[in-house]
Amino acid sequence: MKQKLIGFWLTLAFTTTVVVAADSGLAYPPPLKPAGQEVKAARLAAELLSRFHYKAVPLDDALSSKMFDQYLKALDPEKLYFLQSDIDRLAVDKARLDDAILGEDLRVPFEIFNLYERRAVERMAYARSLLLKGFDFSGDETLMMDRKDQPWPATEADSLDLWRKRVKNDWLRLKLAGQDDAAIAKVLDKRYASAEKRIGKIKASDAFQAFMNAYTTAIEPHTNYLGPRAAENFDISMRLSLAGIGAVLTDIDGYATIRELVAGGPALLSGKLQVGDRIVGVAQGETSPLEDVVGWRLDDTVALVRGAVGSTVRLDVLPADQGPDAPLKTVVLVRKTITMQDSAAKAKVYSVATGEGKRLIGVITLPSFYEDVEGLRRGDKDYRSAGRDVARLLADMKAQKVEAVLIDLRNNGGGSLREAIGLTGLFVGKVPVVQTRNARGEISVERNINTGVAWDGPMGVLINRSSASASEIFAAAIQDYGRGLVIGEPSFGKGTVQTVADLDQIAKNTSPVYGELKLTIAQFFRVNGGTTQLRGVTPDISLLASGDAASFGESSFGNALPWTRIKAVDYVPVGQIAAQVPRLLAWHESRVQRDREYQGLVEDLAKAQQRRKNNVISLNEAKRRKERADSEARLSAILGAGGSSAAGVLADDGLQFNERKLSKDLAIEKTQKSVVDILLNEAVSILSDSAALKEGKTQMESSALSTRPVVVTSLPGEPMKQ
Known part of the structure; x- marks a missing residue:
């Protein structure tokens, strides 16, 4: 599937020290450098790709140029960080990425990544500075939604103006959700500060994987490089099982927080853990020292919690909804095979x-x-x-x-x-x-x-x-x-x-x-x-x-x-x-013409398509309030009975997933699952019509009327027992 490393700093959660840049006063992460094993892995991958790929392409200057373009797209797909002057300077090495791999010297691609990190830090610092001033939403400014086909900002001033509009939109979303200015400034300052921290937690292995995937996808879209940890996760996704404690973790304010307890897992069966608990320390066995994991990348914490089946892990846990100074509880669990039932x-x-x-x-x-x-x-x-x-x-x-x-x-x-x-x-x-x-x-x-x-x-x-x-x-x-x-x-x-x-x-x-x-x-x-x-x-x-x-x-x-x-x-x-198709198609068209839910979806998708075509969003408060009211009314109609309450849960609160209370996030997830699946209902009706035709019936059944299919039984896909 299409691989996008959109906003690298938004999706990675990682720890390291930072260095202060003397010229700007900003705290930049230390430059990343390739490890010896990464240099060797790149050369080995190049040999395999050149010999065994279905579309064998020599690693030469022509491919290097494509790799360069792909690398920039991966790091900055919406053209939010680099300036055109950065691109012009980096382009001097456009034909040298092949040499970097073949010569086992990856300094050039790492220099590109390091510049990306610096620009990201600068943009986050500027975003935070805007929060001291606030915004006027009475004008007719607009923000472009999709910038991937736009040029990079020509000047620093152009880039700052782009970010000013982005921050203004973030502020407006929170304002429309009912927050006052002081609360909005606090939320956004924390958001951008957290983004800066995540930038500082990126590892050399992340930069290497981004570069290698620029290489592989420059050849063909579905060839990918997987680092050791990514490879392990890919294997888990294929077999739908892992060795662990049966807890789904999420990062909230630097804590590895339990989002879900898996049925039959050691965490749930122990009776000692609950949703919202935060893991602050992890140790292997019952006697080894605990390692403090507060502020760690989530994947690093997960790696410590996982282990061999039958082995013991000891956790220090801060109970849900208690302050950071509350007494910790220690939970000892024996790992087992966990099935990914979802x-x-x-x-x-x-x-x-x-x-x-x-x-x-x-x-x-x-x-x-x-x-x-x-x-x-x-x-x-x-x-x-x-x-x-x-x-x-x-x-x-x-x-x-x-x-x-x-x-x-x-x-x-x-x-x-x-x-x-x-x-x-x-x-x-x-x-x-x-x-x-x-x-x-x-x-x-x-x-x-x-x-x-x-x-x-x-x-x-x-x-x-x-x-x-x-x-x-x-x-x-x-x-x-x-x-x-x-x-x-x-x-x-x-x-x-x-x-x-x-x-x-x-x-x-x-x-x-x-x-x-x-x-x-x-x-x-x-x-x-x-x-x-x-x-x-x-x-x-x-x-x-x-x-x-x-x-x-x-x-x-x-x-x-x-x-x-x-x-x-x-x-x-x-x-x-x-x-059967001509008759089924006629019945389908007759049914959906009279189906208000289906026709409502037709209208919604048409509006969404028009928004994508327009590619701008208003930054005028009055216009946005009207759009929000229309959207909430439509959502209430889709949800049917009790729709207003559910629509309130699903309404845009302007927050990112790790900024809400976990209970609110789980409520949103539950409500989303309750939304009527209009397309599935129509497909079920079409299958019912097909069954009728097989029985020799030639008249449209009442499945073509307004009554929607009703679930009578759910069958979870439990593993076969032998």
């Missing part, structure tokens, strides 16, 4: 009203095509995978006598190719699913040989612009075999296959210091010979597009692989869903 397949059964009663439609939501590769290699009988979880959910739905199944792949960015093939087999059987072509032009047909049909009734796939890669393989195969309906908006358009190369394994290191390289090695093609590359999967029935296709998706990348076609495989469709 990221697993889960299901709901919907009841749809018809003229003859009710029809049950099952919906399986799959966030990714996960697979515990190591568990599979070890031969674990209960290893976790998307296909195994979906198969169990389908069995549960059969028991509940659902009449059709919808697989919701919205925002599913992909995952395991093997899982995509196996999951397809649950609906089409042991047949060819996808073709792959490697860099040598060799074509392989990937068949499902492991899974039999688990569901032979009506089915559909719901996709959006963020459905990519493995999601597109599955949706395309279902469409090509005529097995089910594809509903939604055109998918992302990622038709490439990646593999992960462990650089430490290649270098025969015993400890992880070099990281991993995720590189593109093949392109996949549909069984009909086409590819989803660039164009994505086109739905049989289109719903509203929620995003801007021009700025998001494979087609938004300048160096994406082109669309092409190869010979189709010898395959036989297993269904004739295309024959």
